[in-house]
Amino acid sequence: xxxxxxxxxxxxxxxxxxxxxxxxxxxxxxxxxxxxxxxxxxxxxxxxxxxxxxxxxxxxxxxxxxxxxxxxxxxxxxxxxxxxxxxxxxxxxxxxxxxxxxxxxxxxxxxxxxxxxxxxxxxxxxxxxxxxxxxxxxxxxxxxxxxxxxxxxxxxxxxxxxxxxxxxxxxxxxxxxxxxxxxxxxxxxxxxxxxxxxxxxxxxxxxxxxxxxxxxxxxxxxxxxxxxxxxxxxxxxxxxxxxxxxxxxxxxxxxxxxxxxxxxxxxxxxxxxxxxxxxxxxxxxxxxxxxxxxxxxxxxxxxxxxxxxxxxxxxxxxxxxxxxxxxxxxxxxxxxxxxxxxxxxxxxxxxxxxxxxxxxxxxxxxxxxxxxxxxxxxxxxxxxxxxxxxxxxxxxxxxxxxxxxxxxxxxxxxxxxxxxxxxxxxxxxxxxxxxxxxxxxxxx
Amino acid sequence: xxxxxxxxxxxxxxxxxxxxxxxxxxxxxxxxxxxxxxxxxxxxxxxxxxxxxxxxxxxxxxxxxxxxxxxxxxxxxxxxxxxxxxxxxxxxxxxxxxxxxxxxxxxxxxxxxxxxxxxxxxxxxxxxxxxxxxxxxxxxxxxxxxxxxxxxxxxxxxxxxxxxxxxxxxxxxxxxxxxxxxxxxxxxxxxxxxxxxxxxxxxxxxxxxxxxxxxxxxxxxxxxxxxxxxxxxxxxxxxxxxxxxxxxxxxxxxxxxxxxxxxxxxxxxxxxxxxxxxxxxxxxxxxxxxxxxxxxxxxxxxxxxxxxxxxxxxxxxxxxxxxxxxxxxxxxxxxxxxxxxxxxxxxxxxxxxxxxxxxxxxxxxxxxxxxxxxxxxxxxxxxxxxxxxxxxxxxxxxxxxxxxxxxxxxxxxxxxxxxxxxxxxxxxxxxxxxxxxxxxxxxxxxxxxxxxxxxxxxxxxxxxxxxxxxxxxxxxxxxxx
Numbered sequence: 052x053x054x055x056x057x058x059x060x061x062x063x064x065x066x067x068x069x070x071x072x073x074x075x076x077x078x079x080x081x082x083x084x085x086x087x088x089x090x091x092x093x094x095x096x097x098x099x100x101x102x103x104x105x106x107x108x109x110x111x112x113x114x115x116x117x118x119x120x121x122x123x124x125x126x127x128x129x130x131x132x133x134x135x136x137x138x139x140x141x142x143x144x145x146x147x148x149x150x151x152x153x154x155x156x157x158x159x160x161x162x163x164x165x166x167x168x169x170x171x172x173x174x175x176x177x178x179x180x181x182x183x184x185x186x187x188x189x190x191x192x193x194x195x196x197x198x199x200x201x202x203x204x205x206x207x208x209x210x211x212x213x214x215x216x217x218x219x220x221x222x223x224x225x226x227x228x229x230x231x232x233x234x235x236x237x238x239x240x241x242x243x244x245x246x247x248x249x250x251x252x253x254x255x256x257x258x259x260x261x262x263x264x265x266x267x268x269x270x271x272x273x274x275x276x277x278x279x280x281x282x283x284x285x286x287x288x289x290x291x292x293x294x295x296x297x298x299x300x301x302x303x304x305x306x307x308x309x310x311x312x313x314x315x316x317x318x319x320x321x322x323x324x325x326x327x328x329x330x331x332x333x334x335x336x337x338x339x340x341x342x343x344x345x346x347x348x349x350x351x352x353x354x355x356x357x358x359x360x361x362x363x364x365x366x367x368x369x370x371x372x373x374x375x376x377x378x379x380x381x382x383x384x385x386x387x388x389x390x391x392x393x394x395x396x397x398x399x400x401x402x403x404x405x406x407x408x409x410x411x412x413x414x415x416x417x418x419x420x421x422x423x424x425x426x427x428x429x430x431x432x433x434x435x436x437x438x439x440x441x442x443x444x445x446x447x448x449x450x451x452x453x454x455x456x457x458x459x460x461x462x463x464x465x466x467x468x469x470x471x472x473x474x475x476x477x478x479x480x481x482x483x484x485x486x487x488x489x490x491x492x493x494x495x
Numbered sequence: 496x497x498x499x500x501x502x503x504x505x506x507x508x509x510x511x512x513x514x515x516x517x518x519x520x521x522x523x524x525x526x527x528x529x530x531x532x533x534x535x536x537x538x539x540x541x542x543x544x545x546x547x548x549x550x551x552x553x554x555x556x557x558x559x560x561x562x563x564x565x566x567x568x569x570x571x572x573x574x575x576x577x578x579x580x581x582x583x584x585x586x587x588x589x590x591x592x593x594x595x596x597x598x599x600x601x602x603x604x605x606x607x608x609x610x611x612x613x614x615x616x617x618x619x620x621x622x623x624x625x626x627x628x629x630x631x632x633x634x635x636x637x638x639x640x641x642x643x644x645x646x647x648x649x650x651x652x653x654x655x656x657x658x659x660x661x662x663x664x665x666x667x668x669x670x671x672x673x674x675x676x677x678x679x680x681x682x683x684x685x686x687x688x689x690x691x692x693x694x695x696x697x698x699x700x701x702x703x704x705x706x707x708x709x710x711x712x713x714x715x716x717x718x719x720x721x722x723x724x725x726x727x728x729x730x731x732x733x734x735x736x737x738x739x740x741x742x743x744x745x746x747x748x749x750x751x752x753x754x755x756x757x758x759x760x761x762x763x764x765x766x767x768x769x770x771x772x773x774x775x776x777x778x779x780x781x782x783x784x785x786x787x788x789x790x791x792x793x794x795x796x797x798x799x800x801x802x803x804x805x806x807x808x809x810x811x812x813x814x815x816x817x818x819x820x821x822x823x824x825x826x827x828x829x830x831x832x833x834x835x836x837x838x839x840x841x842x843x844x845x846x847x848x849x850x851x852x853x854x855x856x857x858x859x860x861x862x863x864x865x866x867x868x869x870x871x872x873x874x875x876x877x878x879x880x881x882x883x884x885x886x887x888x889x890x891x892x893x894x895x896x897x898x899x900x901x902x903x904x905x906x907x908x909x910x911x912x913x914x915x916x917x918x919x920x921x922x923x924x925x926x927x928x929x930x931x932x933x934x935x936x937x938x939x940x941x942x943x944x945x946x947x948x949x950x951x952x953x954x955x956x957x958x959x960x961x962x963x964x965x966x967x968x969x970x971x972x973x974x975x976x
Contacts (some may be wrong), residue, residue, distance in 0.1 A: 065702075090761075093594075095585070098851055099571075099577040115541075129545060177589060193767040415887070416975065443794075478937040491923060492923070
């Protein structure tokens with residue numbers, strides 16, 4: 052079987068004489084996912100496939116394609132008319148020549164052999180997660196456990212060659228007790244049995260944390276958001292930090308520029324491609340630019356918009372190593388921790404307010420203004436005098452991202468590695484206390 | 496004719512049965528998309544994508560296994576089959592209830608959506624021209640505001656499937672689609688910004704682009720939205736009659752009738768992802784969710800629709816389903832697994848996004864049944880009300896009960912007529928709150944496209960949702976904080 056890099060080079064060889072720029076990106080994967088419902092597997096899914104992405108340009112005219120094939124001839128065949136198509140296009144507004152190759156520092160420790168072994172016996176790890184939730188008193192669980200291996204290779208006609216192999220673990224569980232539920236998630240490159248048990252334990256803990264219900268009146272509240280909620284909201288903010296989102300009118304950063312204050316001093320958000328604990332860690336981006344960790348927001352100030360070479364040229368700056376050929380994106384996100392020693396201490400600081408442990412369905416009325424809402428799921432808990440007094444049911448955060456970032460006050464010292472259905476970008480996030488957040492619920 | 500040798504799929508099914516599977520299914524799927532992206536009338540990207548491969552599904556010792564590959568040789572397919580079997584077996588110790596499928600009369604058929612003009616007519620050049628024209632239309636339609644960003648995206652999608660299973664199904668289908676997406680931002684120094692997305696998508700050929708009259712649609716929207724942006728007032732705080740436009744109604748029935756009536760959600764299969772449902776099996780045929788106007792239909796067989804199919808991915812023939820009928824919760828969407836569990840027959844709701852996705856229960860085209868009134872008749876006796884014509888922000892909770900839609904183009908209704916524009920009215924309401932407050936529907940059934948997300952890994956499938964304009968009594972609207 053040819054390696055991903057051999058495949059990329061083979062495709063490149065067929066195309067490089069015909070275009071000014073050629074980049075070939077190959078992704079090969081072997082993944083297994085066990086999906087659970089009612090405390091048992093609903094399906095075990097596997098993917099063993101490859102994807103070849105090709106970028107070509109001539110005279111500033113750019114064409115990109117993505118093909119789910121493993122055969123260089125098939126790629127060549129699929130691109131046979133591209134030369135003619137290019138002659139009819141106008142130059143791309145964001146064209147920049149592919150960069151000359153720069154030396155990149157490979158990342159160590161992206162492959163965990165234990166993950167590769169676990170792919171053939173996922174059942175026992177699923178069992179550990181389930182047991183941990185049931186021990187907390189949960190009645191039933193649903194969730195997902197993923198083990199996988201991905202190989203990425205990039206070859207460009209400027210001479211860049213790079214290949215990386217990495218493993219991934221993604222685990223999340225939702226535990227139910229009666230009408231209440233709790234949820235937790237974990238994402239990493241390595242298999243850590245304790246982290247999997249912790250997924251079950253925390254999901255079970257939130258499902259059983261109180262048997263009481265509490266009344267809710269819409270209004271502004273001080274809230275603690277869990278790392279799952281922070282992860283979900285920061286996912287959207289990270290996406291909006293892409294230069295292409297800014298250019299297209301899909302970003303709250305359209306109205307500000309680096310150096311402007313966009314949040315409280317407690318807010319620092321970092322794009323962290325070199326954090327090898329998180330699953331999108333990579334040493335080079337899709338154009339072969341070496342990656343680097345860099346703040347998007349530091350101490351409340353916007354520092355970096357994320358660029359590929361094309362958007363960087365358009366905006367008169369340098370690539371940040373976040374290509375995406377068309378759309379630069381964050382790799383992994385870090386939300387900086389605070390000084391609060393524990394979740395309990397954060398609840399004491401909250402004194403009176405609401406803890407939202409999970410959310411979904413974040414949608415925006417207006418990206419430029421950052422007007423959004425998102426719905427809580429699982430435990431949303433009322434806190435009175437520093438004590439959890441009951442579940443509030445499903446409530447909604449309906450506010451502006453600018454308000455959330457400005458009213459961000461405290462965070463725990465500990466961060467959690469999160470990835471799940473509603474947190475697509477692997478994230479390390481703490482619990483955070485945010486003041487005066489607008490919360491709603493339907494009147495009828 | 497498929498690009499693939501049908502014999503390979505039959506071989507795969509036989510191979511899986513030989514290896515011990517009690518059920519086997521092999522689906523070849525090829526999705527070819529191409530299109531352009533423009534920003535402010537300048538080309539940003541031109542590209543294409545081909546997803547082609549085989550997904551196999553097996554039941555082995557009561558466990559369900561799925562595997563996908565794009566190595567379309569016997570060796571590649573066998574590797575996928577063995578992965579599906581061995582990895583499903585590896586979780587067998589956790590299995591309590593064996594997975595079984597309902598008995599169905601599966602089909603053997605081949606169908607193809609006929610086009611008036613081939614998709615190939617929509618070249619990158621043609622679509623770029625269209626994007627430039629539309630951007631020009633937007634810029635020339637505004638009077639006082641600026642337009643800092645216009646994004647235009649358009650393209651074609653061609654989907655081919657061949658499904659063969661061990662119960663005798665053999666279904667070949669070819670469905671072409673055309674898509675267009677326009678997003679624009681209006682800006683004013685004192686008023687801030689307003690943002691709108693317009694989407695079109697349907698099955699058919701290149702002729703669809705002209706039929707959408709995009710220049711006319713965009714021009715009218717921009718002119719109306721500028722008025723809303725500059726002159727919009729807050730909605731009344733008291734309870735009033737609210738007329739919900741068909742665009743909002745379509746989304747609302749998708750979210751609050753379609754999703755909760757998916758039997759897999761009702762039974763908990765999506766509990767950790769898209770969630771469960773307020774609908775429980777014992778409510779079917781009995782529970783009143785709304786007034787006599789609350790009839791929601793799900794129909795994959797509408798010609799030209801975005802969610803069009805005649806057989807589902809388990810080989811079961813498609814037909815219209817009444818999710819809610821005259822206010823009663825009526826018929827859930829089933830695949831063969833949930834049908835078996837609930838002692839009924841599949842109604843052909845199994846769809847897979849691409850070769851690498853397992854078929855799961857999905858909507859197709861969901862709509863609220865229209866009535867026979869005109870819009871004028873619907874609002875003629877409203878003394879004070881609000882008409883919400885379009886939206887941007889929306890969401891709903893994971894039980895499909897508590898939902899929110901934030902209006903974009905909206906107007907006061909005064910003495911039976913549309914009056915001044917309203918800015919950002921918020922309809923936050925429960926599912927029962929909506930359906931039980933419907934007091935009238937007009938006759939104008941309109942459909943809107945969407946990409947419905949569900950499953951793990953998430954699968955986006957093309958759907959339509961629609962309905963008439965709907966009048967609700969005694970609703971309290973909110974405003975953006």
